[in-house]
Amino acid sequence: MAGVYIHVPFCYTRCSYCDFYKTTDQALKSNFISAICKEISLHPSFFSSQKIETIYLGGGTPSVLTIDELKIVFSALQNHIDLKSVTEITMEVNPDDVSENYIYDLQALGVNRISMGVQSFFDAHLRKMNRRHNSRQASRAVEIVQASGISNMSIDLIYGLPFMTNDEWKENVQTAIQLDVQHVSAYHLTIEKGTVYYDYLKKGKIKEVDEENSLIQYDYLKSSLLNAGYEAYEISNFSKPSYHSKHNSAYWTGELYLGLGPSAHSFDGKVRRWNVSDMETYYKGVMNGGTYWKDEKLTSFDRYNEIIMVGLRTEKGFEKAKLEVYFDDDLKAYFNTQVEKQVAEGGLVYHQGWYFIPDDKRFVTDAIIADLFFVEDDI
Ligand code: SF4
Structure with a gap:
């Protein structure tokens, strides 16, 4: 889809x-x-x-x-x-x-x-x-x-x-x-x-x-x-x-999308791309075959952070299996430590392969996301 x-x-x-x-x-x-x-x-x-x-x-x-x-x-x-x-x-x-x-x-x-x-x-x-x-x-x-x-x-x-x-x-x-x-x-x-x-x-x-x-x-x-x-x-x-x-x-579930028009963003599963936020540059680029976008290839850490961030904003949360694809040993250990802590504190609930934030902790969603987020210094 x-x-x-x-x-x-x-x-x-x-x-x-x-x-x-x-x-x-x-x-x-x-x-x-x-x-x-x-x-x-x-x-x-x-x-x-x-x-x-x-x-x-x-x-x-x-x-x-x-x-x-x-x-x-x-x-x-x-x-x-x-x-x-x-x-x-x-x-x-x-x-x-x-x-x-x-x-x-x-x-x-x-x-x-x-x-x-x-x-x-x-x-x-x-x-x-x-x-x-x-x-x-x-x-x-x-x-x-x-x-x-x-x-x-x-x-x-x-x-x-x-x-x-x-x-x-x-x-x-x-x-x-x-x-x-x-x-x-x-x-x-x-x-x-x-x-x-x-x-x-x-x-x-x-x-x-x-x-x-x-x-x-x-x-x-x-x-x-x-x-x-x-x-x-x-x-x-x-x-x-x-x-x-x-x-x-x-x-929020990481599906692919194509963004068209100035400032629109696209995602093909590996690369995120965004069109220029300027009508004139956009028009000239599209019509004359020039570049009218920038892009970046997402690293495993980028994808890990993104799945956590968008998933935990939803009622359903994120699927552990989707995240595991991006694990190396260090990231796996980091994730397990952070997740165990959040589950113990009631910030996360695990159910049938999915982690989600229960209703009574929704107001601290940003703090829970920040706790699971990977930044280089964390390992
Ligand atoms: S300026 Fe235009 S795009 Fe922005 S909120 Fe108003 S109507 Fe929407």
């Missing part, structure tokens, strides 16, 4: 917290469409050797693309993949791009899962994040998708916002539950260099939320969603049974 990710780097405005690669220059869209179609054609061996199960259009904001533009991209994909046999095709949308017609046309193209960037149901929060939609538009957009034939929808929420009270967060979680969406992704705000919030932080205009309140918000999120029948299948991802994101789950 393998996945295809397409990064659509266009946004109409820049959200204050966002450090994803994007451009607000819509004039570059036609170059992007040409380059994406060409890039799709550059990977015949990937398409012929892999069964593509999932396609994910992320960004940026893929919903700034018109249906005609999307048709060109899907037609280029169809030259290599039988889209009807792809089980999950997700597209990220912004609430104010959603209309009955747009969703109907997406469905006709084969999109069967929508991921909507809601972030908050409070207009004051949305304004402070420089989101371009309001709360009413978000609720309406959810209703439009629900009334269409697309019965698999995720919404994104952000917690740990400096200006959001715990009560407001609780209201956001309750609103999401009332909307009865199949999937919720909730991310804690991280203030990254180069964002408006980073600038605010440096100037003392905002303060990061303290750990105590972060935990209160996460605990409320998790307990409320579990009570409402969602599964906490990854630290930031919750879904109704059988609505896990197949595409993202594949990242």
Whole structure:
């Protein structure tokens, strides 16, 4: 099984917290469409050797693309993949791009899962994040998708916002539950260099939320969603049974994926590759046969760390057999020591070949991962 990710780097405005690669220059869209179609054609061996199960259009904001533009991209994909046999095709949308017609046309193209960037149901929060939609538009957009034939929808929420009270967060979680969406992704705000919030932080205009309140918000999120029948299948991802994101789950279990578009990442089982985060360089590289990516061959230690890191963020954990492939005597001894310690302390549970973090230790996931992580000095 393998996945295809397409990064659509266009946004109409820049959200204050966002450090994803994007451009607000819509004039570059036609170059992007040409380059994406060409890039799709550059990977015949990937398409012929892999069964593509999932396609994910992320960004940026893929919903700034018109249906005609999307048709060109899907037609280029169809030259290599039988889209009807792809089980999950997700597209990220912004609430104010959603209309009955747009969703109907997406469905006709084969999109069967929508991921909507809601972030908050409070207009004051949305304004402070420089989101371009309001709360009413978000609720309406959810209703439009629900009334269409697309019965698999995720919404994104952000917690740990400096200006959001715990009560407001609780209201956001309750609103999401009332909307009865199949999937919720909730991310804690991280203030990254180069964002408006980073600038605010440096100037003392905002303060990061303290750990105590972060935990209160996460605990409320998790307990409320579990009570409402969602599964906490990854630290930031919750879904109704059988609505896990197949595409993202594949990242976490080390499946192969091909990333297309500027800043997109790929993994072929041995080499990790990432496209340049610049539209002009990407376009010229793809169209003129130049290099528009960097790559690195992963060492055994890289793979070991990666399996631990992504696996332990999921409910299922990691499979010991998948890790053992990368063991030499020293790494094996190191792993056994660290794992025994964590199992004795209750940080890890072993069951039928898998290690996972039990629910009552989820809030110290990062510390447990760090304890198992291999760094050169550890041996
Ligand atoms: S959060 Fe999404 S919509 Fe906002 S700037 Fe970033 S990519 Fe664009």
